[in-house]
Amino acid sequence: MIEIKDLHKSYKMGTNTLHVLKGLNFTIAEGELVAIMGSSGSGKSTLLNILGMLDELDEGSYTLDGVPIKNLNETKAANYRNKFLGFVFQSFNLINYKNAMENVALPLYYQKVPRKEREERALKYLTQVGLKEWATHLPNELSGGQKQRVAIARAMAAEPKVLLADEPTGALDSTTSYEVMDLIQKINDDGNTILIVTHEEDIAHMCKRIVQLKDGIIVEDKFVEQVRASQYV
Amino acid sequence: MQFLFDRNTWQEIFGSISKNKTRTVITVIGVLWGIFIYIALSGAAKGMDNGFESMFETIAKNSMFVWAQSTSMPYEGYKTGRQMQLKLGDATMIENRIPQVEYIAPRNVMGFFGSPPATIGRKNKTGSYTLFGDFPQFTKIAPKKIYDGGRFINDEDIDQARKVAVIGERTQKELFDKDEDPIGGFIKIDEVYFQVVGVHKFEQSGGFGGDGDIFIPFSTFKKLYNTGDNVGWFSIAAYDDADVIKVEENIKNLLKNIHHVHPADDRAFGSFNLGEQFNKIVGFADGITFLSLVVGIATILAGVIGIGNILLISVKERTKELGVRRALGATPAEVRNQIILESVFLTVIAGIMGIIIGAMTLAMIDSFTQDIEFPYTNPTVPIPYVLGALVIMVVLGTLIGLIPAQRAVSIKPIDALREE
Numbered sequence: 001m002i003e004i005k006d007l008h009k010s011y012k013m014g015t016n017t018l019h020v021l022k023g024l025n026f027t028i029a030e031g032e033l034v035a036i037m038g039s040s041g042s043g044k045s046t047l048l049n050i051l052g053m054l055d056e057l058d059e060g061s062y063t064l065d066g067v068p069i070k071n072l073n074e075t076k077a078a079n080y081r082n083k084f085l086g087f088v089f090q091s092f093n094l095i096n097y098k099n100a101m102e103n104v105a106l107p108l109y110y111q112k113v114p115r116k117e118r119e120e121r122a123l124k125y126l127t128q129v130g131l132k133e134w135a136t137h138l139p140n141e142l143s144g145g146q147k148q149r150v151a152i153a154r155a156m157a158a159e160p161k162v163l164l165a166d167e168p169t170g171a172l173d174s175t176t177s178y179e180v181m182d183l184i185q186k187i188n189d190d191g192n193t194i195l196i197v198t199h200e201e202d203i204a205h206m207c208k209r210i211v212q213l214k215d216g217i218i219v220e221d222k223f224v225e226q227v228r229a230s231q232y233v
Numbered sequence: 234m235q236f237l238f239d240r241n242t243w244q245e246i247f248g249s250i251s252k253n254k255t256r257t258v259i260t261v262i263g264v265l266w267g268i269f270i271y272i273a274l275s276g277a278a279k280g281m282d283n284g285f286e287s288m289f290e291t292i293a294k295n296s297m298f299v300w301a302q303s304t305s306m307p308y309e310g311y312k313t314g315r316q317m318q319l320k321l322g323d324a325t326m327i328e329n330r331i332p333q334v335e336y337i338a339p340r341n342v343m344g345f346f347g348s349p350p351a352t353i354g355r356k357n358k359t360g361s362y363t364l365f366g367d368f369p370q371f372t373k374i375a376p377k378k379i380y381d382g383g384r385f386i387n388d389e390d391i392d393q394a395r396k397v398a399v400i401g402e403r404t405q406k407e408l409f410d411k412d413e414d415p416i417g418g419f420i421k422i423d424e425v426y427f428q429v430v431g432v433h434k435f436e437q438s439g440g441f442g443g444d445g446d447i448f449i450p451f452s453t454f455k456k457l458y459n460t461g462d463n464v465g466w467f468s469i470a471a472y473d474d475a476d477v478i479k480v481e482e483n484i485k486n487l488l489k490n491i492h493h494v495h496p497a498d499d500r501a502f503g504s505f506n507l508g509e510q511f512n513k514i515v516g517f518a519d520g521i522t523f524l525s526l527v528v529g530i531a532t533i534l535a536g537v538i539g540i541g542n543i544l545l546i547s548v549k550e551r552t553k554e555l556g557v558r559r560a561l562g563a564t565p566a567e568v569r570n571q572i573i574l575e576s577v578f579l580t581v582i583a584g585i586m587g588i589i590i591g592a593m594t595l596a597m598i599d600s601f602t603q604d605i606e607f608p609y610t611n612p613t614v615p616i617p618y619v620l621g622a623l624v625i626m627v628v629l630g631t632l633i634g635l636i637p638a639q640r641a642v643s644i645k646p647i648d649a650l651r652e653e
Binding site: 049052054055074075078079081082083087089093094095096097098102106107109110111112114115154158 | 240241244245248249252253553554556557558559560561562563564565566567642645646647650
């Protein structure tokens with residue numbers, strides 16, 4: 001599903017060049033649930049941005065579902081993001097003047113799905129994350145865990161090939177974190193490919209594979225015994 | 234361009250602006266105020282224009298009066314200070330020699346310019362009224378409205394020096410009983426009986442004249458007061474396309490020639506050129522209209538710039554939202570279109586509201602000024618002005634929307650989403 005070969009990325013900071021990613025290689029197959037771990041500055045967010053086509057790579061290649069991702073202009077990147085990727089952010093990033101259902105329906109709007117169908121599908125995904133009753137509520141009327149569940153529903157609504165989650169539990173307490181992880185695991189059980197960036201050990205162990213980054217290189221890439229989050233809920 | 238006709242686009246725009254109410258209202262007020270000023274000003278200017286127009290409605294717009302005074306220069310053996318007198322023959326000369334003259338009406342009066350008013354009596358009632366000796370042509374220069382059943386003086390009245398009179402509304406009220414038909418009735422003008430043939434409706438025309446004025450044939454007046462061929466003054470109307478100032482000059486030169494007056498003597502004949510005055514007022518009204526257009530459009534411009542400004546700020550505020558939209562698959566074009574359409578939509582909504590409020594204000598001013606003596610009637614804004622303003626607003630709204638739209642597009646989604 002995702003194939004990264006010899007990936008390099010550096011940032012210019014004035015006269016200095018900061019080499020963030022120094023030749024990464026890995027492959028993620030369909031249906032995997034991967035945690036990318038590392039301390040801050042290890043390059044894990046940069047990697048996620050490149051995977052999410054929000055940033056461009058300097059060297060190497062990136063292939064997503066057999067499609068080489070390179071030299072994208074903004075419009076093409078937007079279309080690929082819309083078609084291939086679902087995003088979950090640490091700070092939820094819901095649009096505050098749209099209610100839960102409208103938020104979930106937003107990616108479908110950019111897919112030119114008619115309004116009626118959009119709302120039906122949004123409602124379906126909200127039901128899946130257990131927030132059907134909250135469909136007409138604005139984000140500021142929801143708790144943190146509920147917001148993140150709406151965000152996950154939004155990421156899933158476009159039926160992406162890969163779900164990218166940047167510290168999805170970073171702003172949540174541990175109980176709520178496990179609820180969210182339980183949801184993510186269930187989505188993964190349905191066969192969806194999911195990539196999570198996190199620095200929390202327990203969250204990482206709820207995935208099936210952990211990729212450890214340090215100073216821009218992969219220091220460890222191992223499959224682990226998945227801890228089910230449902231036992232904590 | 235297809236996105237313009239897509240219901241979804243508009244639902245998204247409408248959602249965005251209807252859910253940011255404060256921003257929307259503040260934005261709208263700027264343009265609303267601008268278009269309101271524009272409509273109110275140009276409507277008021279038009280009303281004033283119409284007001285002036287109606288003030289001169291009762292008299293030909295390029296008419297003038299010419300009267301005799303006394304000379305100020307000796308000429309051809311005549312002393313200075315000679316009292317001049319216009320004669321009936323002068324009118325024929327003017328008509329023959331000056332082709333730009335459309336109508337010329339010699340007039341005489343009792344009750345003006347030092348002459349005593351005529352004493353009018355009927356049965357046991359008497360009163361003093363201004364009496365004019367007139368030709369039928371006079372109504373071509375200053376139209377008189379005659380009440381049903383009556384008429385003004387005609388050519389036969391002149392030829393036969395008939396003793397007929399056209400009386401005023403007030404004269405009728407004062408001399409006749411309430412239910413009495415004045416037409417065919419007799420009145421006594423300085424001890425001579427005249428038959429009433431018409432009642433004229435009085436209209437304020439800016440000149441002299443009143444609601445008690447009585448008109449009799451010029452020839453009858455001449456017999457009654459023994460004025461011979463003497464004429465008090467000429468009312469003259471030039472053709473619409475004639476240069477009234479030039480015509481006035483030609484007429485006076487001709488009169489000087491006939492009456493042996495020094496060509497450079499400016500005092501011998503007096504004149505009042507209504508056409509010239511009218512042109513000045515028209516020019517003034519045009520100036521006001523132009524000024525109101527300029528001020529109005531400038532105010533609209535200021536309003537639209539205000540919209541651009543607020544949208545620019547709101548783009549900064551919405552950086553995150555726009556970043557999320559980009560991450561969810563909005564193309565730069567879609568983001569740009571959304572911001573521009575928001576700008577145009579707000580501008581047009583504000584514009585239409587401004588037009589409506591402006592029109593209501595104009596209607597209100599109109600109803601307040603209905604009964605007062607003020608040159609202000611029927612304030613309207615021509616449809617092309619309104620459409621023009623709308624076009625300007627759409628164009629400006631688009632142009633000004635481009636700035637925040639470009640700013641919105643230039644934000645990289647990664648920067649927008651980066652945690653602070």
